[in-house]
Amino acid sequence: xxxxxxxxxxxxxxxxxxxxxxxxxxxxxxxxxxxxxxxxxxxxxxxxxxxxxxxxxxxxxxxxxxxxxxxxxxxxxxxxxxxxxxxxxxxxxxxxxxxxxxxxxxxxxxxxxxxxxxxxxxxxxxxxxxxxxxxxxxxxxxxxxxxxxxxxxxxxxxxxxxxxxxxxxxxxxxxxxxxxxxxxxxxxxxxxxxxxxxxxxxxxxxxxxxxxxxxxxxxxxxxxxxxxxxxxxxxxxxxxxxxxxxxxxxxxxxxxxxxxxxxxxxxxxxxxxxxxxxxxxxxxxxxxxxxxxxxxxxxxxxxxxxxxxxxxxxxxxxxxxxxxxxxxxxxxxxxxxxxxxxxxxxxxxxxxxxxxxxxxxxxxxxxxxxxxxxxxxxxxxxxxxxxxxxxxxxxxxxxxxxxxxxxxxxxxxxxxxxxxxxxxxxxxxxxxxxxxxxxxxxxxxxxxxxxxxxxxxxxxxxxxxxxxxxxxxxxxxxxxxxxxxxxxxxxxxxxxxxxxxxxxxxxxxxxxxxxxxxxxxxxxxxxxxxxxxxxxxxxxxxxxxxxxxxxxxxxxxxxxxxxxxxxxxxxxxxxxxxxxxxxxxxxxxxxxxxxxxxxxxxxxxxxxxxxxxxxxxxxxxxxxxxxxxxxxxxxxxxxxxxxxxxxxxxxxxxxxxxxxxxxxxxxxxxxxxxxxxxxxxxxxxxxxxxxxxxxxxxxxxxxxxxxxxxxxxxxxxxxxxxxxxxxxxxxxxxxxxxxxxxxxxxxxxxxxxxxxxxxxxxxxxxxxxxxx
Amino acid sequence: xxxxxxxxxxxxxxxxxxxxxxxxxxxxxxxxxxxxxxxxxxxxxxxxxxxxxxxxxxxxxxxxxxxxxxx
Numbered sequence: 001x002x003x004x005x006x007x008x009x010x011x012x013x014x015x016x017x018x019x020x021x022x023x024x025x026x027x028x029x030x031x032x033x034x035x036x037x038x039x040x041x042x043x044x045x046x047x048x049x050x051x052x053x054x055x056x057x058x059x060x061x062x063x064x065x066x067x068x069x070x071x072x073x074x075x076x077x078x079x080x081x082x083x084x085x086x087x088x089x090x091x092x093x094x095x096x097x098x099x100x101x102x103x104x105x106x107x108x109x110x111x112x113x114x115x116x117x118x119x120x121x122x123x124x125x126x127x128x129x130x131x132x133x134x135x136x137x138x139x140x141x142x143x144x145x146x147x148x149x150x151x152x153x154x155x156x157x158x159x160x161x162x163x164x165x166x167x168x169x170x171x172x173x174x175x176x177x178x179x180x181x182x183x184x185x186x187x188x189x190x191x192x193x194x195x196x197x198x199x200x201x202x203x204x205x206x207x208x209x210x211x212x213x214x215x216x217x218x219x220x221x222x223x224x225x226x227x228x229x230x231x232x233x234x235x236x237x238x239x240x241x242x243x244x245x246x247x248x249x250x251x252x253x254x255x256x257x258x259x260x261x262x263x264x265x266x267x268x269x270x271x272x273x274x275x276x277x278x279x280x281x282x283x284x285x286x287x288x289x290x291x292x293x294x295x296x297x298x299x300x301x302x303x304x305x306x307x308x309x310x311x312x313x314x315x316x317x318x319x320x321x322x323x324x325x326x327x328x329x330x331x332x333x334x335x336x337x338x339x340x341x342x343x344x345x346x347x348x349x350x351x352x353x354x355x356x357x358x359x360x361x362x363x364x365x366x367x368x369x370x371x372x373x374x375x376x377x378x379x380x381x382x383x384x385x386x387x388x389x390x391x392x393x394x395x396x397x398x399x400x401x402x403x404x405x406x407x408x409x410x411x412x413x414x415x416x417x418x419x420x421x422x423x424x425x426x427x428x429x430x431x432x433x434x435x436x437x438x439x440x441x442x443x444x445x446x447x448x449x450x451x452x453x454x455x456x457x458x459x460x461x462x463x464x465x466x467x468x469x470x471x472x473x474x475x476x477x478x479x480x481x482x483x484x485x486x487x488x489x490x491x492x493x494x495x496x497x498x499x500x501x502x503x504x505x506x507x508x509x510x511x512x513x514x515x516x517x518x519x520x521x522x523x524x525x526x527x528x529x530x531x532x533x534x535x536x537x538x539x540x541x542x543x544x545x546x547x548x549x550x551x552x553x554x555x556x557x558x559x560x561x562x563x564x565x566x567x568x569x570x571x572x573x574x575x576x577x578x579x580x581x582x583x584x585x586x587x588x589x590x591x592x593x594x595x596x597x598x599x600x601x602x603x604x605x606x607x608x609x610x611x612x613x614x615x616x617x618x619x620x621x622x623x624x625x626x627x628x629x630x631x632x633x634x635x636x637x638x639x640x641x642x643x644x645x646x647x648x649x650x651x652x653x654x655x656x657x658x659x660x661x662x663x664x665x666x667x668x669x670x671x672x673x674x675x676x677x678x679x680x681x682x683x684x685x686x687x688x689x690x691x692x693x694x695x696x697x698x699x700x701x702x703x704x705x706x707x708x709x710x711x712x713x714x715x716x717x718x719x720x721x722x723x724x725x726x727x728x729x730x731x732x733x734x735x736x737x738x739x740x741x742x743x744x745x746x747x748x749x750x751x752x753x754x755x756x757x758x759x760x761x762x763x764x765x766x767x768x769x770x771x772x
Numbered sequence: 773x774x775x776x777x778x779x780x781x782x783x784x785x786x787x788x789x790x791x792x793x794x795x796x797x798x799x800x801x802x803x804x805x806x807x808x809x810x811x812x813x814x815x816x817x818x819x820x821x822x823x824x825x826x827x828x829x830x831x832x833x834x835x836x837x838x839x840x841x842x843x
Contacts, residue, residue, distance in 0.1 A: 398841035763829040768801040
C-alpha cells in the first residue's frame with residue numbers, strides 16, 4: 001500500500017508554501033497583509049479594505065490606530081525598510097468607498113456580558129456578535145477612553161460608526177454607569193455568573209483580575225477560578241508607561257471570544273491554540289536578487305492613492321516556491337509540492353473513477369533539484385518514486401508509460417548488445433570500461449575510441465562491460481526488474497574477476513553504486529584527469545557552457561574531473577545559472593521523456609536556453625536531449641577522443657531505431673575488430689530493405705515505432721499472405737502484434753526487392769475477432 | 773453489447789490479398805485492460821482479416837486506451 005494519512009501529513013508538513021507570511025504570523029490578529037498589499041498595489045482599494053475587514057474587529061477603528069507589529073517581521077526591513085502597514089491601513093480606512101457588511105451567524109441562544117469598553121472588550125463583543133452570540137456591553141460612555149488616547153488618528157465619526165455597527169450586529173450597549181465587579185457575579189452567589197448569562201469577559205482596562213478579586217487568569221484561555229468568567233491582565237507594553245499595543249489589546253478580546261465560544265460549546269479550551277497569538281512562520285522566502293527599495297515618500301498633503309499603490313508594491317509577496325521556480329516540471333502542473341503530495345495520495349486512494357495524477361507523478365525527473373533547494377529538503381522525486389512503486393505493485397501503472405523505455409533497456413541488456421570481455425589478448429581485468437547504454441546508442445564510435453583511451457590510460461588490463469545499469473527500471477518503479485538487471489550485471493562483473501568499473505555515464509555511476517555496492521566504481525573522467533594525465537593545453541576554441549548531468553548533482557569529484565579535463569584540453573568554460581549541485585535535468589531523467597514526451601521536450605528546451613555558448617556534458621543522453629531541442633551540444637568524448645565528425649556539436653540526436661541499431665552494430669564491430677569474432681546472425685526480418693518516406697519516419701519517431709517493428713510486419717505478411725491490397729494504388733497494408741502493441745504498415749514493393757513505407761501506426765487495443 | 777459505429781469512411785478499396793474479397797463493415801470485438809467493446813470495422817467477409825484505420829488508432833482508440841490505463 002502507498003502512503004497513509006500520517007505519511008501524507010509528514011510530506012505536506014515539509015512544504016512551507018502554504019505557511020502564512022511572516023507579517024501575518026506576527027500580527028496578533030493575523031491580518032493578511034500580503035493579500036492586502038497585492039490588491040492595493042493593483043489599485044483595488046475596496047478589495048484591499050475588504051481583506052482588512054475580514055480579519056480586523058471594528059475595522060474602521062482598528063485600521064486607524066493599529067501599531068503594526070508586523071513591521072518588525074517584514075522581510076522588506078533589510079531591503080529599504082518594512083512596508084508601512086499602519087499607514088496603509090489608515091489610508092484604506094479613509095479611502096475605501098465600500099465596507100463589506102458584517103453578517104452575524106444565526107443566533108446561538110447564548111448570552112455573553114462584556115464588562116468594559118477598552119479595545120479588548122470591544123473586540124470581544126465584535127467577534128462574539130459575529131459568531132451569533134447575544135452580547136451585552138456595559139460601559140458608561142463606550143469608546144470615550146479610546147477617543148481620549150487616539151483622538152489624533154481616530155475621528156469621532158469613525159468611532160460612532162463602529163459602535164453603530166456593533167448595535168446593528170445585535171450588541172446591546174448598557175451605558176450610564178461604569179461596570180463594577182459586582183456585575184460579574186450573581187447577587188446571591190459570588191461564585192456563579194449573573195442570572196441568564198452564559199459567560200462574562202472583563203475588559204482588562206476596565207476591570208483587572210485584581211479588581212475582580214481573582215488570581216492571575218490562564219494565559220492561553222484567559223479562564224479564571226470562576227467558571228465562565230474570563231479576564232486578562234493588560235498586555236506588556238513597549239516602553240514603560242507607554243500605552244499598550246492596540247493590536248495586542250484587540251487580540252486579547254479575540255482570545256476571550258474564542259475561549260467563550262469553546263466554553264459555551266463544551267469544547268476543549270486548550271486544544272489547537274498554539275497559533276492564535278503571534279507566532280513564527282516556517283515560510284521560507286528567497287531574497288536573492290531582490291533590489292532594495294526605500295518606503296514611498298509620503299506626499300505633503302498626506303497619503304494618497306498613488307502613494308498607497310507605490311508603498312503596497314514594495315511588499316515582497318513572500319512565498320517559498322523555490323523549487324517550483326527552478327523546475328519546469330513542478331511549474332507545469334501549476335501547484336507546489338504540498339498540493340502534489342495530496343494529489344498523489346488521492347490518486348492512490350481511488351477505487352472507482354479516473355486516476356488524475358498518473359501522468360503528473362510519472363513526469364517527475366527524479367533529479368533531486370527540488371530537494372537541494374528546499375529549506376526543508378522536500379524530495380518530489382522520492383515521493384513520485386514511492387508512488388510509482390506502489391502503482392507497479394498493485395498493477396495500476398499505465399502500461400504505455402514506461403514500456404518503450406523498458407524495452408529499450410531490455411535490448412541493451414540482451415544478447416544483441418550486451419558484452420563482457422577481457423581486453424584483447426588478456427585473461428584478466430583489473431578494470432572494466434562501462435560506457436552505459438545511451439552512449440552506444442548515441443555515438444557508438446565514441447565508445448570504441450573511449451575504450452582505446454581507457455586501455456591506454458588505466459594502470460592495468462581493462463576489460464569491457466556493455467549493458468544497461470538498470471536505471472530505467474529504477475525510475476519506472478520496477479523494483480523486481482531492477483534487482484534482476486542487477487543480478488545479470490553482477491554475473492558479468494564476477495565473470496570478469498571483480499574489476500574496478502570505470503564508468504562513462506553519470507546515471508550509471510549512481511545506479512551501479514546502488515545495485516553493485518561491493519564494486520569499486522569510478523568515472524572515466526576521474527581516471528583520465530588523474531595522475532599521469534596530459535598537461536593542460538593552450539586555450540583554444542570558443543568558450544563552452546558546462547552542463548552538469550543531474551546524476552552528478554551530489555558528486556563534486558565527478559563534476560570537478562570534467563572541468564579539469566576541459567581545462568587540460570585548453571577550453572574556457574562558463575557556468576549556466578543553475579549548475580553544479582543546482583543543475584537542471586535535460587528532460588530524460590525519471591523517464592519523463594517516455595511518460596510525457598511533450599513536457600520532456602519543454603524541459604530540454606528550457607535547459608537549452610540556459611547558455612548562449614555551446615554546451616558540453618559528460619552524459620550522452622543529456623547531449624542528445626539538448627541536440628533535440630536545437631541546441632549545439634558536445635559530449636566530453638567529442639573533445640577527448642574526437643572522431644571524424646567535422647562539427648560534432650551539430651550532430652543530430654539519432655532516432656529510436658538508429659539508437660538500437662547503433663548498439664547492435666557497436667557490439668558487432670567490437671567483436672570483429674578487437675576480438676576477431678564473428679557475431680551471430682541477424683534475425684531474418686532485418687534483411688528486408690525498407691525505404692521510409694520522410695513523413696512516415698517522423699510519425700514513427702513520435703509514435704515510437706521502430707524500423708524492426710515494420711520489418712517484422714512485412715516479413716510476416718509475405719510469409720502468410722495476410723495483407724490488404726488497394727487495387728487503385730497497389731499499396732499493401734499489413735499488421736502484426738509481436739507483443740502488447742499492434743503495428744500497421746502501408747507499403748509497396750520498390751521493384752528492387754525492398755519496400756517503400758508510406759505510413760505506419762500502432763495501437764494497444766487488441767482485435768479479438770468477430771463477436772462471440 | 774451494442775455495436776459502436778465509429779467509422780464513416782469508405783474502405784471498400786481495400787481487398788484481402790489472400791481471399792480477393794473487398795472489405796465490408798462488420799462488428800469486431802476490441803479488448804484492452806480487461807474491457808471489451810464491439811465496434812464496426814472494415815473486414816474481409818471470408819477470412820475475417822480486420823482493418824484498424826490510422827485515424828481510428830490515433831484518435832478515438834488512443835483516447836479510450838488512455839482512459840482505461842488511468843481507470
